[in-house]
């Protein structure tokens with residue numbers, strides 16, 4: 182990247198970093214039982230809620246005990262279960278219509294990142310009836326008071342239950358983008374590892390690698406705080422220690438609980454300290470080819486860490502030492518290499534490929550421009566890259 186653009190990007194990021202202490206970041210209040218959810222609605226006078234989820238979760242009946250609990254407390258629960266992976270504006274509008282038709286007063290975001298992000302944007306549309314989803318794209322465009330929202334993650338990956346983001350796809354233009362605003366941070370989150378016990382191995386591994394990517398990208402970026410560094414380190418260690426167990430033994434409650442905690446901590450880290458080019462590229466692939474988010478991140482992460490080279494070595498060494506991958510006396514270049522090799526090894530063990538064959542040469546420039554638009558100047562990455570440099574990464578991960 183040329184020196185002038187680099188200066189512009191770094192100045193923009195520094196401005197946001199200096200503003201960090203004055204921004205209204207918060208974390209959701211954690212609930213542990215369905216009873217607590219019902220009680221919360223009762224004390225807020227809520228008689229009807231909209232539960233936003235997807236068809237897979239509906240088939241499994243994962244929300245049945247929660248819905249029964251609500252009904253036993255005379256709280257009606259309407260269900261929208263048509264959310265697709267990489268949720269679309271149409272999903273949001275359909276769910277919003279149901280919310281209005283049934284006079285709902287609160288929202289339960291039940292599922293993986295797709296369902297949670299769809300639910301968050303239904304809330305944003307309720308609070309901003311005159312603004313379209315597209316008009317809320319970017320930074321701080323969601324205003325007003327959202328309806329009460331309880332996030333219930335059923336994958337251990339995105340951390341959406343604690344972040345200020347919702348990632349949405351325009352199905353017509355295939356444009357996938359983030360909407361970042363403080364009202365989107367859920368007020369409450371129910372963390373229940375029992376909901377994740379039946380998560381199939383491939384979804385367990387890829388969503389878990391998404392959480393690792395959040396932790397790594399947040400930690401190696403330039404806008405960290407002591408708290409986000411601590412959360413990112415703790416999340417990474419938990420993932421290295423538990424993800425493979427959760428993948429092989431899905432019913433291991435301890436591993437599932439630790440993964441849910443890791444995904445949450447990684448969410449706390451990146452909501453303040455941002456992600457990086459791994460995510461910018463993954464979003465372009467999710468929009469264009471519907472490549473699942475976690476899978477894309479898992480494949481891209483090692484390539485991008487290698488491309489960052491020296492600029493990330495010191496921080497990768499700190500992560501590697503904290504996670505018990507290397508001894509602290511080792512040289513930082515070697516430590517970074519071992520950290521990256523550990524990620525590759527974990528991917529291989531969990532049958533995650535190292536290429537994304539959907540990428541076509543004729544799309545590369547367009548995709549790289551999309552990643553450049555998302556990442557620059559916002560993401561405080563260790564090494565700034567321009568469109569040409571990003572194109573190189575796409576070419577490395579093509580078949």
Ligand SMILES: NC(=O)c1ccc[n+]([C@@H]2O[C@H](COP(=O)([O-])OP(=O)(O)OC[C@H]3O[C@@H](n4cnc5c(N)ncnc54)[C@H](O)[C@@H]3O)[C@@H](O)[C@H]2O)c1
Pocket residue numbers: 235236237238241243265266267268292293294295296298335336338339340341344345346347348376377378379380381384388391467474475
């Ligand atoms: N808002 C944020 O901060 C944030 C952060 C990262 C990613 N995202 C977004 O989140 C989306 C990805 O979310 P995801 O990776 O959690 O996947 P997902 O929500 O798309 O779900 C993937 C699949 O897993 C199934 N599933 C979910 N929970 C299950 C369970 N307990 N048992 C069995 N099957 C289950 C679903 O039915 C679905 O088929 C992407 O759109 C991504 O861009 C958002």
Ligand SMILES: [Zn+2]
Pocket residue numbers: 339391392394395460474478
């Ligand atoms: Zn992610």
